[in-house]
Amino acid sequence: MDLYKRIVKAKIFIDDNYASPLNLDRLSDEACFSKYHFLRLFKRVYNKTPYQYLSERRIEKAKEKLKFEGLKVSEICEEIGFESTTSFSLKFKEHTGETPAIFRLRAMQTLQMAKEKPDHVIPSCFATQFSSED
């Protein structure tokens, strides 16, 4: 079980420090494994490399910021640890199928709809059950 605790420790470290420049040396030190042992174990446990996992975490955070924070795409790019807006936009599109701008537009429209017209996003069978009086 100690092996798992060490791998999980590194994963949680990525979760908490996704915006920092992380490399294999730093992560393997966190897990107290050699680089190559860590890489092999991480991939076995999570079915992806530490870099792939880090990339996904950054994109997830970017999605949250695009939805809920009024920052520019370039500002979000810097906050989540990407080196350039171009590389961020490419990686974002690779993960989501949309550019950051299109994702933000669609997400904001969905949030607005949920706020202003909830009956347009709630299945009518449930909306009816919870809107009728006994």
Add this chain to the structure above:
Amino acid sequence: MITRLSHYSIYVLDQDQAYDFYVNKLGFEVVTDATMDNGFRWLTVRPKDQKDTEIVLMPVKAGHMFDEQTAAQMRDLIQKGKLGAGVFETNDCRATYEELKAKGVEFKSEPKEQFYGTEALFKDNSGNWFSLTSHAKK
């Protein structure tokens, strides 16, 4: 012809607390969070890698769907852990067990080897219990 299950309801005692558990501890993403004028909140979440299903975190409240007695019965069943809602799959049960335990998730049993893989049992913060299973690697 039915092609898939798109929504599944899990009854919870408090939607705000359930939000914290499923989103902040289990790492699920919110799909819809909308509140009607009468106060009914439609809150759905899903595992980040499963885009075609929504879990409805349904409140147990006296009022519309439940009368007082039924709501109290439901709450009692949930709190006693009598409702086992289902199975969550993971790539590695032991790793996910360590991570969720570190986040304060309550487990009914540690990972154990079964004929289908490795399984642990945990409860959400209402009392619903789930299997956490990783299948045997071939």
